[in-house]
Amino acid sequence: MNVEAKIKTDKSIPIRSKTIIHLSLVQTKINETIHSALKPFDISLQQFNVLRILRGQKGVPANLNTINERMVTKMSNTTRLVDKLIIKDFVARQICQKNRRKVEIFITEIGLEALHEMDAVMTQTEHKLLEGFTENELTQLNELLHKL
Amino acid sequence: MNVEAKIKTDKSIPIRSKTIIHLSLVQTKINETIHSALKPFDISLQQFNVLRILRGQKGVPANLNTINERMVTKMSNTTRLVDKLIIKDFVARQICQKNRRKVEIFITEIGLEALHEMDAVMTQTEHKLLEGFTENELTQLNELLHKL
């Protein structure tokens, strides 16, 4: 991921601008890679993330607020995202009886199985994306990102 | 930007998954920050990037292909993006006389002036986003991102 080459500029860019552009380029690459890795499963990255959040609940249903809080990129319309997962029978939704404003969303057996298949592909994709890094460099990168 | 806190998981995440999530979180933050910084100018980040590309041409008009190649996040419909900049009188478009399939797009005086104002805001935003970093750490981060 060579910034200067990519944006084809002759003049040297200030280090901060360069960093921001660099991060954007990296993210674009990551998104494209993950997107195509998930393609065979006919699921979007956002939908995949919701499934993982629900699995993390270990059987406890989550309401929309909880999902929203834990989403990496927040969605204004998690409702419709969940709708799509329901169509696939990956999750189910029911009204919370304690507080009927809330809904309880949980992952189904079918969803768990599908997610398990996707996990393998995702792990593989992550390794491929980060194949240029040593363990030490990964730690370094995370420490630096932590400052942002 | 604390990954574990943000995604509220108890179990420790594999370093590669963590890195990918970390990068996504960082990018979300950057996008939100830049988006709100550009809000007063009523321009999207993509539109801003096109303006910068056109200024980089130093008077030489660019065709759509050139713009597309240099875009950080590639767009399938640069046509419509340029349309919006034309409405604002920031750029102009004319058919290339040498090859009438091509169009020539260039930034106007109004566009240059507007961009100049935005530059100040962007520099400020970049500094704020990266205020936790020393010069040395910025260099380090760029070197690491280069591996991706």
Add this chain to the structure above:
DNA sequence: TAACAATTATTGTATATACAAATGTATAAA
């Protein structure tokens, strides 16, 4: 308790984006 405010989710609408098909132009081949 009635009125009002706060919470939670859903829906409507406008814009953004991805992908494919269509348009118009230029070049090459028969």
Add this chain to the structure above:
DNA sequence: TTTATACATTTGTATATACAATAATTGTTA
């Protein structure tokens, strides 16, 4: 010259997303 192919952009369409408005329920307070 006609046909085919490649090129550069535009348009159509479906989906995604952001933001605001609405609906339903619960909590608060006068």
